[in-house]
Amino acid sequence: MKRRFFLTSSTTALISAAALPSGLWAQTTETGLPSGKTSFHPDYVETIAELAYFWGYPMVNMINRSMSLGSAPAPGTLGGVFPVSSPNRIGMLTDYIDPGQRSVACPNQDVVYGLGFQFLDQSPVVVQVPDFGDRFYVYAIYNHRTTQVGQVGAPYNTKPGMYLMVGPDCEGEIPEGMAGLIRWDTNLTMMIPRIFLNDTDEDRAAVQPLVNQVMVYPLQEYTGKMQTTDWTKAPDFPGDDSSGGETKWVMPETFFDQLPDVLDRVPALPGEEGLYAQFHALLEAAENDPEIKQAMINTVARVDAETIPDFLQWRYNGKPAGNNWNRSLNNAEWGLDYYNRVSTSRSNMFDNRPNETQYFYTDVDVDGEPLDGTTT
Structure with missing residues (x-):
């Protein structure tokens, strides 16, 4: 179902558009499709289960991160060290990221980070880009496949202003006063602003007014003016595990319960139609035969323990x-x-x-x- 967003007569430049895959499943007929009613050989079940795990691991990872880091009661921090947000918003740090955090491996050490998950089937969102002057910054925005889409930041000479970000099912014109449109090919997206910060007290003071203007919020809260948040006063929520390695985001025991959601939410790229058909057939077989499902779980549990x-x-x-x-x-x-x-x-x-x-x-x-x- 198409979602309509706010209509005006305004026109503006397109900042980026994720090209939607064309012809998905359109060239496929019912003849020759794999069936979950097939009497599959155990080795075939293991092979397709392994492939599904390698293919789907990043997208299940995205779902589970969004349900944790993107579903806080409000934008803020987790354990005082990592930015989190409520849906369709963003949380910002005000200084370098703490090395004690365990939510993301290998962060940069010379930027102020932010993080937020957008659920664009719920609502389009407004993305605010302050005037950073000659300060380096980039808003890395990822689709559900963890592919970076869009061009927002100093490398792209992005104009300051407010941008409308929409999912694949939205249509219409953008509101007056916006600088551009960002269209995504999946409804689940994730945004990580990175803003350069010199390790001096003077630069920490200078960057704060800019960081306070980095905001994401649902379209219905758009006023036509840049909004601000004092991120030094953002709430902190308990829960970050700073005692070991990175948080485990994908569980082999529940992977095949989540894979149907991935297949439904992430459209196949051109050339992936056959892969999707194999996964659907395997899931159908698992639904009909508990022994097949257990064999699939055992297979990916081994992959998770030995290869991942x-x-x-x-x-x-x-x-x-x-x-x-x-x-x-x-x-x-x-x-x-x-x-x-x-x-x-x-x-x-x-x-x-x-x-x-x-x-x-x-x-x-x-x-x-x-x-x-x-x-x-």
């Missing part, structure tokens, strides 16, 4: 760059690169796209010896 942890080793992320270093590949522009998408989803989810950031990784020195912090 290896993605914390940088040699399994990107491509070799020489001297035992690797560099990112297709970061945040995944397309059909399921391998690097899932490895990054485990190691350092929410990369910036290549024209914004190039990532170089290593766990060892030039001789292959593990880096342990004892030498410099």
Whole structure:
């Protein structure tokens, strides 16, 4: 069902538009589709279950993060160290991120972070971009596939102002006074502003008025004027686990209960129709036969225990760059690169796209010896 948003006679520049996949399922007929009523060989069940886990891991990850980090009572912080938000809003820090947080691995250490999840099937949202002057900033915005879409930030010479962000099912014209439109191809999105901060008291004071204007809110709260929030007074909520590694966001025991939601909410890219058909058939078979479902769970539990942890080793992320270093590949522009998408989803989810950031990784020195912090 199409959702209408506020109509005016205004016209404005399009800041970005995520191209919607065309012909999804349109060329597929009922003849030749895989069926969940098939008597599947156990090895085939395991193979498709493994593929589903590698393919769907990042998108289930997104759902579970959105239900935790994006569903707080109000925008604020988690355990005093990590930004969280209520739906269709954003939470902002006011200083560098605390290394004690465990919600996201490998954050930058020279920026002020924000974070918010948008549920665009609930409402379009307004995204405020202050006038940052010559200060570097970027709003990294990700669709449900964890692909970065849109061009908001200093690298794109984005004009200050208020932008309307809508999902794939919205139509109409944008309200008067807005600077542009951001259209997404999935309803679940996630935004992470990064605003450069010098490690000085003077720059901390200078950045605060800008940070206070970084806001996201539902369209019905749009007034035509920039709104502000004093983020130093944002509420703090308990719950961040700062005692170990990154929070575990994907559970093999419930993965196949969540996969149908992913298939419904994330349209297949061109060329993925057959993959979706295989997953649907496997889920149908699991619904009809508890033993098949248990075999699927056992398979992905093994993958989660034996393979997924290896993605914390940088040699399994990107491509070799020489001297035992690797560099990112297709970061945040995944397309059909399921391998690097899932490895990054485990190691350092929410990369910036290549024209914004190039990532170089290593766990060892030039001789292959593990880096342990004892030498410099």
